[in-house]
Amino acid sequence: MKEKFFKMFFTFLIICIVIFQFAFLSKATTDMSNNLICWGLKRESNHKQPTLDSASLKVLNEFNGIAIGNPDKKYIYLTFDMGYEAGYTEKILDILKENKVQAIFFITAHYLNTQEDLVKRMIEEGHIVGNHTVNHKSLTSLSDDEIKDEIMKLHTALYDKFNYEMTYFRPPKGEFSERVLNTVTNLGYTTVLWSSAYDDWDENKQGREDYGKRKILDNLHNRMCSAASCYQ
Numbered sequence: 001m002k003e004k005f006f007k008m009f010f011t012f013l014i015i016c017i018v019i020f021q022f023a024f025l026s027k028a029t030t031d032m033s034n035n036l037i038c039w040g041l042k043r044e045s046n047h048k049q050p051t052l053d054s055a056s057l058k059v060l061n062e063f064n065g066i067a068i069g070n071p072d073k074k075y076i077y078l079t080f081d082m083g084y085e086a087g088y089t090e091k092i093l094d095i096l097k098e099n100k101v102q103a104i105f106f107i108t109a110h111y112l113n114t115q116e117d118l119v120k121r122m123i124e125e126g127h128i129v130g131n132h133t134v135n136h137k138s139l140t141s142l143s144d145d146e147i148k149d150e151i152m153k154l155h156t157a158l159y160d161k162f163n164y165e166m167t168y169f170r171p172p173k174g175e176f177s178e179r180v181l182n183t184v185t186n187l188g189y190t191t192v193l194w195s196s197a198y199d200d201w202d203e204n205k206q207g208r209e210d211y212g213k214r215k216i217l218d219n220l221h222n223r224m225c226s227a228a229s230c231y232q
Protein backbone atom coordinates (compact mmCIF):
# COMPACT_ATOMS: atom_id res chain seq x y z
CA MET A 1 0.00 0.00 0.00
CA LYS A 2 2.79 2.31 1.05
CA GLU A 3 4.73 1.44 -2.13
CA LYS A 4 1.68 2.22 -4.28
CA PHE A 5 1.31 5.59 -2.57
CA PHE A 6 4.94 6.49 -3.28
CA LYS A 7 4.60 5.44 -6.92
CA MET A 8 1.53 7.64 -7.32
CA PHE A 9 3.21 10.49 -5.49
CA PHE A 10 6.32 10.38 -7.71
CA THR A 11 4.24 10.11 -10.89
CA PHE A 12 2.30 13.19 -9.77
CA LEU A 13 5.55 15.00 -8.98
CA ILE A 14 7.04 14.23 -12.40
CA ILE A 15 3.86 15.43 -14.16
CA CYS A 16 4.04 18.68 -12.14
CA ILE A 17 7.69 19.21 -13.12
CA VAL A 18 6.93 18.61 -16.82
CA ILE A 19 3.97 21.04 -16.72
CA PHE A 20 6.06 23.65 -14.93
CA GLN A 21 8.93 23.38 -17.43
CA PHE A 22 6.58 23.54 -20.39
CA ALA A 23 4.84 26.62 -18.98
CA PHE A 24 8.18 28.26 -18.23
CA LEU A 25 9.69 27.55 -21.67
CA SER A 26 6.55 28.64 -23.52
CA LYS A 27 6.58 31.88 -21.61
CA ALA A 28 10.22 32.46 -22.51
CA THR A 29 9.42 32.10 -26.24
CA THR A 30 6.23 34.13 -26.27
CA ASP A 31 7.89 36.90 -24.26
CA MET A 32 10.29 37.56 -27.12
CA SER A 33 9.49 40.66 -29.11
CA ASN A 34 8.54 40.12 -32.75
CA ASN A 35 8.96 43.77 -33.72
CA LEU A 36 10.42 43.92 -37.20
CA ILE A 37 14.04 45.10 -37.36
CA CYS A 38 15.43 46.11 -40.76
CA TRP A 39 19.19 46.11 -40.61
CA GLY A 40 20.56 49.53 -41.48
CA LEU A 41 23.65 51.61 -41.00
CA LYS A 42 24.98 55.08 -41.59
CA ARG A 43 28.16 55.41 -43.63
CA GLU A 44 30.94 57.55 -42.15
CA SER A 45 33.66 59.43 -44.01
CA ASN A 46 37.43 58.88 -43.89
CA HIS A 47 37.08 55.11 -43.73
CA LYS A 48 35.74 55.14 -40.20
CA GLN A 49 33.52 52.24 -39.20
CA PRO A 50 29.86 53.01 -39.99
CA THR A 51 27.37 53.83 -37.27
CA LEU A 52 25.06 50.88 -36.80
CA ASP A 53 21.51 51.41 -35.60
CA SER A 54 21.82 51.04 -31.82
CA ALA A 55 18.41 49.38 -31.22
CA SER A 56 19.08 46.74 -33.93
CA LEU A 57 22.63 46.21 -32.68
CA LYS A 58 21.37 45.68 -29.12
CA VAL A 59 19.15 42.80 -30.27
CA LEU A 60 21.92 41.34 -32.45
CA ASN A 61 24.40 41.49 -29.54
CA GLU A 62 21.88 39.85 -27.22
CA PHE A 63 22.21 36.72 -29.39
CA ASN A 64 25.97 37.06 -30.07
CA GLY A 65 25.41 38.00 -33.70
CA ILE A 66 28.14 39.50 -35.89
CA ALA A 67 28.07 42.65 -38.02
CA ILE A 68 31.41 44.33 -37.55
CA GLY A 69 34.66 43.70 -35.70
CA ASN A 70 37.31 45.44 -33.62
CA PRO A 71 37.99 48.87 -35.22
CA ASP A 72 41.76 48.50 -34.64
CA LYS A 73 42.19 45.39 -36.75
CA LYS A 74 42.65 45.66 -40.51
CA TYR A 75 40.48 42.81 -41.75
CA ILE A 76 37.67 42.64 -44.25
CA TYR A 77 35.18 39.79 -44.20
CA LEU A 78 33.80 38.99 -47.64
CA THR A 79 30.24 37.67 -47.54
CA PHE A 80 28.03 36.88 -50.53
CA ASP A 81 24.27 36.31 -50.60
CA MET A 82 23.35 33.65 -53.14
CA GLY A 83 19.67 33.89 -54.07
CA TYR A 84 20.23 32.57 -57.58
CA GLU A 85 23.08 32.33 -60.05
CA ALA A 86 23.57 34.85 -62.83
CA GLY A 87 26.97 33.74 -64.03
CA TYR A 88 29.40 35.60 -61.77
CA THR A 89 30.25 33.05 -59.10
CA GLU A 90 32.70 30.91 -61.04
CA LYS A 91 34.85 33.96 -61.75
CA ILE A 92 34.57 35.11 -58.13
CA LEU A 93 35.73 31.67 -56.96
CA ASP A 94 38.65 31.75 -59.41
CA ILE A 95 39.79 35.15 -58.13
CA LEU A 96 39.43 34.11 -54.48
CA LYS A 97 41.48 30.99 -55.21
CA GLU A 98 44.20 32.93 -57.04
CA ASN A 99 44.53 35.28 -54.11
CA LYS A 100 44.18 32.61 -51.42
CA VAL A 101 41.17 34.37 -49.86
CA GLN A 102 38.30 32.63 -48.10
CA ALA A 103 34.76 34.06 -48.07
CA ILE A 104 31.30 33.18 -46.79
CA PHE A 105 28.53 32.33 -49.26
CA PHE A 106 25.00 32.42 -47.84
CA ILE A 107 22.90 30.13 -49.99
CA THR A 108 19.17 29.51 -50.40
CA ALA A 109 17.59 26.13 -51.22
CA HIS A 110 17.03 27.32 -54.79
CA TYR A 111 20.75 27.98 -55.12
CA LEU A 112 21.67 24.57 -53.75
CA ASN A 113 19.17 22.81 -56.00
CA THR A 114 20.26 24.59 -59.18
CA GLN A 115 24.02 25.11 -58.55
CA GLU A 116 25.15 22.00 -56.75
CA ASP A 117 28.56 22.01 -58.47
CA LEU A 118 29.33 25.58 -57.43
CA VAL A 119 28.32 24.86 -53.83
CA LYS A 120 30.55 21.77 -53.90
CA ARG A 121 33.39 23.93 -55.18
CA MET A 122 32.87 26.50 -52.38
CA ILE A 123 33.19 23.74 -49.79
CA GLU A 124 36.15 22.04 -51.48
CA GLU A 125 38.02 25.33 -51.78
CA GLY A 126 37.67 26.06 -48.06
CA HIS A 127 34.97 28.73 -48.09
CA ILE A 128 32.22 28.88 -45.49
CA VAL A 129 28.73 28.10 -46.75
CA GLY A 130 26.04 29.79 -44.67
CA ASN A 131 22.28 29.43 -44.39
CA HIS A 132 20.13 32.04 -46.19
CA THR A 133 16.97 29.92 -45.68
CA VAL A 134 14.91 27.73 -48.00
CA ASN A 135 12.61 30.37 -49.51
CA HIS A 136 14.20 33.75 -48.67
CA LYS A 137 11.11 34.97 -46.81
CA SER A 138 11.11 37.66 -44.14
CA LEU A 139 11.13 35.40 -41.07
CA THR A 140 9.25 37.72 -38.71
CA SER A 141 5.98 36.85 -40.44
CA LEU A 142 6.47 33.09 -39.86
CA SER A 143 5.73 30.92 -36.81
CA ASP A 144 8.58 29.40 -34.79
CA ASP A 145 8.01 26.03 -36.49
CA GLU A 146 8.00 27.60 -39.95
CA ILE A 147 11.27 29.39 -39.15
CA LYS A 148 12.79 26.07 -38.06
CA ASP A 149 11.71 24.53 -41.36
CA GLU A 150 13.21 27.43 -43.33
CA ILE A 151 16.56 26.84 -41.64
CA MET A 152 16.71 23.11 -40.98
CA LYS A 153 15.38 21.83 -44.31
CA LEU A 154 18.29 23.57 -46.04
CA HIS A 155 20.68 22.55 -43.26
CA THR A 156 19.77 18.88 -43.70
CA ALA A 157 19.79 19.05 -47.52
CA LEU A 158 23.35 20.39 -47.57
CA TYR A 159 24.46 17.91 -44.92
CA ASP A 160 22.98 15.01 -46.88
CA LYS A 161 24.67 16.09 -50.12
CA PHE A 162 28.13 17.07 -48.87
CA ASN A 163 28.32 16.07 -45.21
CA TYR A 164 28.76 19.79 -44.48
CA GLU A 165 27.23 21.33 -41.40
CA MET A 166 26.26 25.02 -41.66
CA THR A 167 26.60 27.20 -38.56
CA TYR A 168 26.23 30.76 -39.88
CA PHE A 169 22.92 32.39 -40.81
CA ARG A 170 22.02 35.57 -42.65
CA PRO A 171 18.40 36.73 -42.36
CA PRO A 172 16.73 37.24 -45.76
CA LYS A 173 16.43 40.94 -46.63
CA GLY A 174 18.30 41.78 -43.40
CA GLU A 175 14.96 41.54 -41.57
CA PHE A 176 14.64 39.92 -38.16
CA SER A 177 13.23 40.27 -34.64
CA GLU A 178 14.23 39.20 -31.16
CA ARG A 179 11.97 36.12 -31.53
CA VAL A 180 13.55 35.19 -34.89
CA LEU A 181 17.09 35.41 -33.52
CA ASN A 182 16.08 33.43 -30.44
CA THR A 183 14.72 30.61 -32.63
CA VAL A 184 17.72 30.66 -34.95
CA THR A 185 20.24 30.73 -32.07
CA ASN A 186 18.49 27.79 -30.41
CA LEU A 187 19.17 25.84 -33.62
CA GLY A 188 22.91 26.37 -33.07
CA TYR A 189 23.34 29.20 -35.59
CA THR A 190 25.31 32.45 -35.37
CA THR A 191 23.66 35.37 -37.17
CA VAL A 192 25.83 37.45 -39.51
CA LEU A 193 24.72 40.87 -40.78
CA TRP A 194 27.03 43.37 -42.52
CA SER A 195 28.74 46.73 -42.14
CA SER A 196 29.02 47.51 -45.84
CA ALA A 197 26.71 46.91 -48.78
CA TYR A 198 25.17 48.77 -51.70
CA ASP A 199 22.28 48.25 -54.11
CA ASP A 200 23.99 45.61 -56.25
CA TRP A 201 20.95 43.35 -55.84
CA ASP A 202 18.78 45.47 -58.13
CA GLU A 203 18.37 43.55 -61.40
CA ASN A 204 17.49 46.77 -63.25
CA LYS A 205 20.70 48.50 -62.26
CA GLN A 206 23.41 46.14 -63.42
CA GLY A 207 26.69 46.81 -65.19
CA ARG A 208 27.72 49.74 -63.00
CA GLU A 209 31.31 48.57 -62.39
CA ASP A 210 32.74 52.02 -61.59
CA TYR A 211 29.84 52.85 -59.30
CA GLY A 212 30.23 49.54 -57.44
CA LYS A 213 33.98 49.90 -57.13
CA ARG A 214 33.60 53.42 -55.76
CA LYS A 215 30.91 52.39 -53.27
CA ILE A 216 33.15 49.64 -51.91
CA LEU A 217 36.50 51.41 -51.93
CA ASP A 218 35.15 54.70 -50.52
CA ASN A 219 33.61 52.81 -47.65
CA LEU A 220 36.49 50.50 -46.73
CA HIS A 221 36.91 50.34 -42.96
CA ASN A 222 38.65 48.13 -40.43
CA ARG A 223 36.95 44.85 -39.65
CA MET A 224 34.46 45.48 -42.42
CA CYS A 225 31.82 42.84 -43.09
CA SER A 226 31.06 43.36 -46.74
CA ALA A 227 27.82 41.99 -48.16
CA ALA A 228 27.55 41.47 -51.89
CA SER A 229 24.69 40.00 -53.82
CA CYS A 230 26.05 37.45 -56.22
CA TYR A 231 22.82 37.17 -58.06
CA GLN A 232 22.67 40.36 -60.05
Ligand SMILES: [Zn+2]
Pocket: 081, 082, 083, 132, 136, 171, 172, 173
Ligand atom coordinates in the same frame (compact mmCIF):
# COMPACT_ATOMS: atom_id res chain seq x y z
ZN1 LIG B 1 19.21 37.64 -49.62
